[in-house]
Amino acid sequence: MSAKHTFISDVLVVGAGLAGNRAAIAAAEAGLDVIILSLIPPRRSHSTAAQGGMQAALGNSALGKGDSPDVHFADTVKGSDWGNDQEVARMFVETSPIAVRQLSQWGVPWNRVVAGKRKLPDGREVEDTKDKEGYITARDFGGTAKWRTCYTADGTGHTMVYAVDTVVCKMGITTHDRIEAISLIHDGVNCLGVVARNLRNGDIVTYLAKSTVIATGGSGRLYAASTNAVICNGAGGAICQATGIVPLGNMEAVQFHPTGMVPVWILMTEGARGDGGYLLDKNLYRFMPDYEPKKKELASRDVVSRRMTQHMRKGLGVDSKYGPHLWLDIRHLGRKWVWSNLREIANISMNFNGIDPATSLVPVRPTQHYTMGGVRTNKDGAAYGLKGLFALGEAACWDLHGFNRLGGNSVAETVVSGMIVGDAVAKYTLGATQNYNYKLIEDFVKIEEERIKNLISGKNGRENVYDIKKGVENAMMDHVGIFRTGPDLEQGVAKLQELYKRSLKIGLRSSGQGANPELADALRQPGLCRTALSICYGALMRTESRGSHSREDFPKRDDVNWLKRTLAYWKEGSDLPTLDYEPVVCKELPPGDRGYGESSAAGKDK
Amino acid sequence: MRQLTFSIFRFNPNIPGDKPRMQEYKLEEQDGMSMFVALTKIREELDPTLMFDFVCRAAICGSCAMLINGRPRLACKTLAKNMPSRITMMPLPVFKLIGDLCVDTGTWFKDLQIKTEAWVHTNKKFDPKALEEKMDNEVAEKIYEPDRCVECGCCVAACITANIRDDFIGATGINRVARFMLDPRDERSDADYFDVVGNEEGTFGCVGLMGCDDLCPMEIPLQENLAYVRRKMAAAGLKLQFQGVKVS
């Protein structure tokens, strides 16, 4: 059998979030024919949920004065705990101001500087100067030396997504929504496109292109408690890894955001603390200054999340039937500020908890939030292992973030890498030709059709996909959380291996006909298990603590042995990833003290 | 906790012979249960064929609008505790049905963006070396207000005109046009906008019964924005007529 339809273009972009859309624009500007695929209408992509803002060193706001790409660079490298690629970080910080201004021309209504004096919640008085009035302003975010996070209230991602998508519309770029890429087509050297399933009617279709760009977002939903949208499961990376030759980089680097709202785990933006919010314990005591005298609530996310967990372990969390939590307090910012600049989160806590944060405390606990790892690429965004395959955005390990991403650096990465990687894709594609071996394509289609047939008939077994999905989510919570230990991770690996084996024996309970949702879940599940194993096994083998990867049995960063990036390959027939490592080169800034966090505090104690 | 009965519209047009019907499911209510939690539970535990759309589950992406007890709402922010124990769910009208509770809002809204040319029209070339153009913060905030629309389709589903005319752009479409009218970066004149919305498919198709008002989950002041565009377009229409342009 062959696919129902075949679509051919110069460039195929899988993912219509900020990263995919921005790269598609760059390729289309070069005159290339582009098709974008998305599980959902592009504007519903998870990028739209970004609240707080985008980092760019404009230096317009009162406390942004003196900012520059150099300062942004240093913050980003420290934030990453020297785990990132400094060449990438350098390109990024230089380009981000351009990206933010281009977005402004495209229609993002960035908040602007208003001249005048203002008293901050901590008592400091600041003055925005007349000469800067009307330029794009910025707010404070964690781990930054300057106020650098540009924003539109707390709907930044939404306005960015809409503005970028208007350009996609205007340029007439073809977008196919409700299409899911389910495997890569390749000949071991070149990537030729994808096999996909149409989520409107269940048809299997193929997309062939000279270059294929993976921009499928993060994999947060491998955890039971995540701030991510329900579609963020890392399936895009999983289909790359399934080739056996494309590695995922640094999957053990998983970010937990300090303030997920209990018990629905929806994000309360870092902007809440950036604008002056506090964290309180069960005695309504503001505890962060005791741990982090300099940055307080605004140390990097990995640090704040660990400090909160540490504090709750001391019995100082607020007890609830969902386990202990802490409080986010923004009452002192005042009703006007809360309901204008933090309005989306005010709405969220009203809608989901019936709490008005202008007058009441919001229950929060650190929650899975961001995937630093992903499809490993070089600085052009070209994936390791296959020619004509690129990746960017949260799905990629371009390696801007190393072991901890700074708030505001992710949406910035999506558009900046959209420009840089998008141009590299265009350059590559203009020089590329494609020979299609039809037999090869049909074979890839056949594999998927065979899988579907077996899932429907129950040939391989009758395992329930939702049991396995929940099993993975719980195993990740229990074994690969904020604090990790060798024995815990070993157990996690064993559990996940078991779940992986079961995922190969899934049988549907329904007929699988049409756009059947159970079939979609069942097709994805083995890949999700492999991704989870890549995280857990990578974490087990990394015997140091760096950024968000915190091993209680190896509490120190180990630059002698671990200034390395993990590459996780999946060999066919295996039930564990094969790990390889490559050196992390610190071209500009040698490893040093972050200025916050446990190692810094320890240094001071001495 | 209460026992909840969900009566849900079922129809999968891709299964030959399938017929529209209502199907009942029973669940025990849980603390803080949203329709997202309830529907996911139904799919995972009772009926894996049930089709519905959720993405953000936080009322910010606009994916999950449906008729719940007759009223268009975002299912993810509809809490069981605010509902009677019998809950009826139907797909949004106006939009093309994909199956069960899924409708094709994506195509509808994409067509709308193209029809209303909903992007910043400017002849300025982007200069990567130049600073951004200045803007008053107040203007930025004004633009943000209508820009907050998440294209959920609630206002369209409730609209009398949209239910009888396929080409009507709805309150969301008029609101989208208002967003660009408010934006000084967009160089279109009132006459240009008149070409886009000065007709029955646009602002003059609205009968002003405000079926859409109060329904917007983003609390966008639709009434105000509809009136703003109508006023501007009525004035532009008059002006064009004075200039001898035939206005339909």
Ligand SMILES: Cc1cc2nc3c(=O)[nH]c(=O)nc-3n(C[C@H](O)[C@H](O)[C@H](O)COP(=O)(O)OP(=O)(O)OC[C@H]3O[C@@H](n4cnc5c(N)ncnc54)[C@H](O)[C@@H]3O)c2cc1C
């Ligand atoms: C609640 C929340 C708030 C955040 N706030 C901020 C913030 O303030 N600042 C900041 O910098 N970062 C923030 N982030 C992070 C940031 O929003 C994301 O990392 C970023 O937007 C990811 O963009 P993306 O384009 O890579 O992926 P996404 O926007 O997730 O897009 C992925 C796309 O891929 C498509 N897709 C996925 N799989 C497939 C497939 N198999 N086939 C076809 N299509 C597929 C999807 O349909 C979607 O279009 C936040 C994240 C969350 C969860």
Ligand code: SF4
């Ligand atoms: S006021 Fe206009 S847009 Fe709103 S429901 Fe009535 S006809 Fe539709």
Ligand code: SF4
């Ligand atoms: S205007 Fe409001 S109700 Fe209408 S589509 Fe937009 S968000 Fe939904």
Ligand code: FES
């Ligand atoms: S799922 Fe995003 S609005 Fe309901």
